[in-house]
Amino acid sequence: MKLQALSALILGALSVESALIAESRLSDVLLQMDTGFSRKEEPIKKISVSYESEPLRKLDQKQRELVDSAWNGISKSYRYNTIKEKLSKYSKHETFRGDSNSVESKFKEQAAFLPGQKLNPSKGKEDKEGEFEVLNNHKFDDYSLRIKKSSPEVLGLDSVNQYTGYLDVNSLGKHFFFWFFESRNDPENDPVILWLNGGPGCSSSTGLLFELGPSGINSTLQPVYNPYSWNSNASVIFLDQPVDVGYSYTEQDAVTNTDDAAVDFYTFLELFFQKFPEYRKNKFHIAGESYAGHYIPRFASEIINRADRSFELTSVLIGNGYTDPKTQDQYIRPMVCGEGGYEQVISDEECKSLERSSKNCERLGGICYNVPTxxxxxxxxxxxSRLLDPVSKRNINVYDIRRNCTTDLCYDEMEYLSDYLNSDFVKKSVGASESVEFKDCNDRVGLNFFFSGDSRKPFTSYVSELLDNDIPVLIYAGDKDIICNWLGNHAWVLDLEYEHSYDFKRTTLAPWTVDGKEAGQVKNYGGFTFLRIYDAGHMVPFDQPENSLAMVNRWINGDYGLNK
Structure with missing residues (x-):
């Protein structure tokens, strides 16, 4: 979630010179413009890319023209006042300084939130003494795990055993928050699931209190019991990552890409299973949605390639994931133009325009895949990201084509959970740092990933690696989502090459039933499954709680065809 809101911010941020030059990560992008800023809503003059360095010099002239056009097509449509309003929320300075001597100095003054910059510390250091148990491991001497057992009756989210705490990266001042709920059924023997939300930059507490956790939060900030929680038959970990998301915080640089995040993720799991060695024998699954389509394949690869790991990965589950951007973005037009099982929601003229734009998007995606800078x-x-413009201007919810979007995140419940988690009472109960302001989604983190180029890269090769190592993979998608829709997810799984891809492609979509009623369509061969879930948007457990629990229970019980 948050991809669309982040796109709007990015489009604005990139129209000013200070937000464009992200030091080494965008060193090839140069800005040519008149000196200083004017108060007259003047656009910047030109953005150009230097193609003198490797690997950019590999691009031919047509490819270079297309890349330059993409940069400048955005910049010319955004004006000074719009950019000032958007950047003032994230910059240390409230006004632009038009008299700076260089682009570099402007960047350092005004864009402290971009990659490679020291964050302006607004979050105090956690007191590690007292209520937390602290664990260390000689293999990870820079890491430690703080953990405390919470009293279930205090917050009333569930009656099961609960643990909260932080993974600390001591030398770097990074602190990752987690919340663990034991199974309602048989925690000694039930599987363990770790849940990740996407963004990038969104808290997994969204999954906890909005989708699949033991309780939701209502408008009076009271917990509402969820009978379809995923901890009905599994113990579930919710991890706020990358750092600076949710209750997690950092005193130095934030993580800017999925590769770096994978190292922290793996270390957390090693220390977690050190604390709870009894769970090492249980089956362990990683699940998530949206940008977790990037996270999960890479994180799972990190696990299986660690020869000295102390635990085993059983499977992964990715819901409405963003895994193959070049392929998936080609299916935004079909989804909004009536070819995805729902009526057309934009005009015929806009559908024709999207067809042309989608071809350019595919070309640019191919350039990124072949020359990933x-x-x-x-x-x-x-x-x-502009492919969504016809939908957004109509206030259609990009996470659910059936709904309108009236707030930043399109769901009132997101505001409820933020208010709840920002209350002093809740912070004290879970041991969160008092000075941390909980944010369901942190745009600064999202921009970091964006400017590193991470968000556009494919992660399908890691899915192939998992399957070829006999790790089952479930790709499920609510069929009313627009932004990471079922058509695009179905397309990339059909294109995926792995040992049994021929056999997988030969299978057909078959009816998927829950309690005797058709609830979707399923395609399966061996340990690889694609599931279309009817009448669900981007957040399947929110829209179809009963059916999502049926899916999970079948999967974690080894029914990879989801038929039993």
Whole structure:
């Protein structure tokens, strides 16, 4: 979630010179413009890319023109006042300084939130003494795990045993928050699931209190019991990552890409299973949605390639994931133009325009895939994010084509959970740092990933690696989502090459039933499954709680065809 709101911020941020030059990550992108800023809503003059360095010099002239066009097509449509309003929320300075001597100095003054910059510390250091048990491991001497057992009756979310705490990266001042709920059924023997939300930059507490956790939060900030919680038959961990998301916080640089995040993720699991060695024998699954389509394949690869790991990975589950951007973005037009099982929601003229734009998006995506630099991948993201413009201008919810979007995140419940988690009572109960302001989604983190080029890169090769190592993979998608829709997810799984891809492609979509009623369509061969879930948007457990629990229970019980 949050991809669309982040796109709007990015489009604005990239129209000013201070937000464009992200030091080494965008060193090939140069800005040519008149000196200083004017108070007259003047756009910047030109953005150009230097193609003198490797690997950018590999691009031919047509490819270079397309990349330059993507940068400049965005910049010319955004004006000074719009940019000032958007950047003032994230910059240390409330006004632009038009008299600076260089682009570099302007960047350092005004864009402290971009990659490579020291964060302006607004979150105090956690007191590690007292109520937390602290664990260390000689293999990870820079890491420690703080953990405390919470009293279930205090918050009333569930009656099961609960634990909260932080993974601390001591030398770097990074602190990752987690919340663990034991199974309602048989925690000694039930599987363990770790849940990740996407963004990038959104808290997994969204999954906890909005989708699949033991309780939701209502408008009076009271917990509402969820009978379809995923901890009905599994113990569930909710991890706020990357750092600076949710209750997690950092005193130095934030993580800017999925590769770096994978190392912290793996270390957390090693220390977690050190604390709870009894769970090492249980089956362990990683699940998530949206940008977790990036996270989960890479994180799972990190696990299986660690020869000295102390636990085993059983499977992964990815819901409405963003895994193959070049392929998936080609299916935004079909989804909004009536070819995805729902009526057309934009005009015929806009559908024709989207068809042309989608071809350019695919070309830019191919350039990013073949020459994966920040200059090429950010250009692709800038251009392709505009495919959603016809939908957004109508206030259609990009996470659910059936709904309108009236707030930043389109769901009132997101505001309820933020208010709840920002209350002093809740912070004290879970041991969160008092000075941390909980944010369901942190745009600064999202921008970091965006400017590193991470968000446009494919992660399908890691899915192939998992399957070829006999790790089952479930790709499920609510069929009313627009932004990471079922058509695009179905397309990339059909294109995926792995040992049994021929056999998988030969299977057909078959009816998927829950309690005797058709609830979707399923395609399966061996340990690889694609599931379309009817009448669900981007957040399947929110829209179809009963059916999502049926899916999970079948999967974690080894029914990879989801038929029993």
């Amino acid at each position: 920040a200059a090429t991948c950010v250009a692709a993201d800038l251009y392709c």
